[in-house]
Amino acid sequence: MKTFTYLRAADVDAALQRIAAEPGARFLGGGTNLVDLMREGIEAPATLIDITRLPLDGIEELPDGGLRIGALVRNSDLAAHPVVRGRYPFLSQAILLGATGQIRNMATVGGNLLQRTRCLYFYDEASACNKREPGAGCAARDGFNRGNAILGTSGARVATHPSDMAVALAAIDAVVEVRSSRGTRQIPLTDFHRLPGTTPHLESHLEPDELITAVELPPLPVAAHSHYRKVRDRASYAFALVSVAAALDVGADGRIADVRLALGGVATKPWRARTAEQLLLGTAATEERFATAAAAELAAGVPLSGNAFKIDLVCRTVVAVLRKLATERSGS
Secondary structure, eight states, rough: OOOOOOEEOOSSHHHHHHHSTTTTTTEEEOOOHHHHHHHSSOOSSEEEEOTTTTOOOOOEEEETSSSEETTTHHHHHHHHHHHHHHHHHHHHHHHHSSSSSSHHHBHHHHHHHHHHOOOOOHHHSSSSSSTTTTTOOOOOGSSOOOTTTTTOBBTBBBOOOOSSSHHHHHHOOOOOEEEEEEEEEEEEHHHOOOOOTOOOOOBOOOOOOOOOEEEEOOGGGGGGGGEEEEEEETTTTOOOOOEEEEEEEETSSBEEEEEEEEEESSSOEEEEEEHHHHHTTSSOOOOOHHHHHHHHHHHHHOOOOOOOOOHHHHHHHHHHHHHHHHHHHHOO
């Protein structure tokens, strides 16, 4: 690990002044991803600005029934919060499936959104990786790519976004609040992460001098009847091969009144399945419809040599989750 300067921010304004004055500085929250990358030599910030003592660790109910989550809320605390468990159960489930208890106790909401890809070649300095070194090439395209993306890819990058939490947040229509010395702005979670295009090293629309301060969840009645399913190679906290965050409301007539669907493990960013949602809305809640909608969402998929199986796996998982929700709703 290379030497670096360590600073502790006294308040949000001080943190923002420091990050603006020191190009190459990084904020340090839980450190569960950043510190690992520093040990591996992938990240080498000149300065770390410790923000763990900033007053950004609260969870507040909003007047409209939504929820405001501070960026420094620990993942374990968010998953256990009674409002999250009651109104957004698939968010709690996604967090619990995302990592071990030790990591959840350290990791923060803001840091979870900013974690880097887990592509094998990103961590291997002997391999070509456009994310690590723009213009170097992408060894994953013709290499071992079983875990890589089939949606939202480009010739420059095929790495998946690793977050489970962010998949559920995409389905919820969460909004990310960010702040800099220039002021505060809000970014819809579905727009927060970038598709790779020709700039694979840029993963989000967060500017270098901006700090995530909160994530806001809108009031979303359908989210109370939701489920998160994660398919992985082993049960003990592996990254997702495929994951599905779904919320479903079926009317008395058996037709879908509202549906939210997002996918993980298959795209370069948390993937909101809007095509599938549009095809499902107002139709009968049948397995046939679920399968048709899932297939339409995956029609744009571009599989690599080792991950074509993900197309069928996504479709099967979407059908299974929606079937579970529809059955529970009809039986309630």
